[in-house]
Amino acid sequence: MLDFRSDTVTRPSREMRNAMAHAEVGDDVYGDDPTVNSLQAFAAERFGFEAALFTATGTQANLLAIMSHCGRGDEYLCGQSAHNYRYEGGGAAVLGSVQPQPIENEPDGSICLDKARAAIKADDFHFAVTRLLSLENTIGGQALSLDYQRDARAFCDRHGLLLHLDGARVFNAAVTSNCDVTEITRHYHSVSVCLSKGLGAPAGSLLLGSKAFIDRATRLRKMVGGGMRQAGILAAAGRIALELGPLRLQDDHENAAYLSTGLSEIPELEVNPASTQTNIVYARCRAGRAGQLRDYLAERNILINAGDPIRFVTHLDVNRQDVDTLIDTVRRFYRA
Numbered sequence: 544m545l546d547f548r549s550d551t552v553t554r555p556s557r558e559m560r561n562a563m564a565h566a567e568v569g570d571d572v573y574g575d576d577p578t579v580n581s582l583q584a585f586a587a588e589r590f591g592f593e594a595a596l597f598t599a600t601g602t603q604a605n606l607l608a609i610m611s612h613c614g615r616g617d618e619y620l621c622g623q624s625a626h627n628y629r630y631e632g633g634g635a636a637v638l639g640s641v642q643p644q645p646i647e648n649e650p651d652g653s654i655c656l657d658k659a660r661a662a663i664k665a666d667d668f669h670f671a672v673t674r675l676l677s678l679e680n681t682i683g684g685q686a687l688s689l690d691y692q693r694d695a696r697a698f699c700d701r702h703g704l705l706l707h708l709d710g711a712r713v714f715n716a717a718v719t720s721n722c723d724v725t726e727i728t729r730h731y732h733s734v735s736v737c738l739s740k741g742l743g744a745p746a747g748s749l750l751l752g753s754k755a756f757i758d759r760a761t762r763l764r765k766m767v768g769g770g771m772r773q774a775g776i777l778a779a780a781g782r783i784a785l786e787l788g789p790l791r792l793q794d795d796h797e798n799a800a801y802l803s804t805g806l807s808e809i810p811e812l813e814v815n816p817a818s819t820q821t822n823i824v825y826a827r828c829r830a831g832r833a834g835q836l837r838d839y840l841a842e843r844n845i846l847i848n849a850g851d852p853i854r855f856v857t858h859l860d861v862n863r864q865d866v867d868t869l870i871d872t873v874r875r876f877y878r879a
């Protein structure tokens with residue numbers, strides 16, 4: 544089965560399963576799990592923050608970040624297409640009583656800082672208190688520029704806002720920006736990172752920030768039911784994902800670029816190879832037969848999501864030959 548639906552479908556490697564089987568563990572709610580503690584210390588160092596917290600999911604890490612930065616009746620500015628606005632069940636509002644103020648994303652995924660400025664509420668009791676700007680990198684498969692992120696931090700400092708990064712795929716952004724990940728993360732007060740996508744861990748994310756911020760997030764993690772016990776079993780895989788995962792993301796990007804070029808030669812699809820920056824390729828079906836294409840591919844053991852546009856994602860469980868198989872099969876669908 545070739546699965547291009549997401550990079551979350553990656554399975555743990557033999558090395559990860561081995562590390563999981565032999566991980567030293569303790570009760571992490573007591574702070575006793577040496578493998579979790581070691582992952583958190585390593586991650587804090589790796590991303591250049593005082594402290595880190597291992598969380599069940601990226602959704603949980605973002606929720607804890609927003610709730611740790613903002614109180615009841617505060618608000619956060621975010622993109623209209625931000626994961627932590629659209630795809631997290633409204634958790635910040637529902638569980639945190641924090642109001643989102645979405646702003647239309649620019650075509651490159653950034654949030655125009657003039658529009659953000661206009662969205663900051665005046666000090667008036669009619670309004671929620673604007674506390675936080677949340678960015679996402681990568682967003683829609685695109686990397687935010689380093690200059691933009693530096694400007695965004697200066698903007699937040701000027702207006703007394705905190706700056707959070709949903710960095711689910713921040714290592715993909717670092718590959719595209721051709722820099723160490725800390726060149727990105729240093730602009731933020733907090734960052735969330737998924738270990739369970741292209742990096743290959745079976746589950747788990749990280750939240751990074753100051754010691755005081757992570758202390759608040761740890762309390763909230765328990766509140767939302769995220770205090771896991773012998774979590775070292777997962778952290779052992781997470782450690783390998785964090786150390787080795789980033790080293791092979793370039794392959795995923797090259798496979799995505801190759802896929803993008805291949806699909807762009809199929810007249811029934813609308814693909815812009817120049818817009819493929821990371822491991823995600825978007826294709827629009829001119830004839831609008833995405834559902835039929837999905838079913839045709841599924842019958843031939845290839846999985847895709849049939850959105851408009853269709854999103855194809857490359858990852859460690861698909862290689863160049865698999866991409867060729869996908870392109871050929873799509874071509875045959877349109878010839879049939």
Ligand SMILES: *Cc1c(COP(=O)(O)O)cnc(C)c1O
Binds near residue numbers: 601679709739
């Ligand atoms: C996947 C993802 C998350 C969180 O995902 P989980 O499935 O909860 O781990 C957050 N933000 C972005 C941008 C993502 O792609």
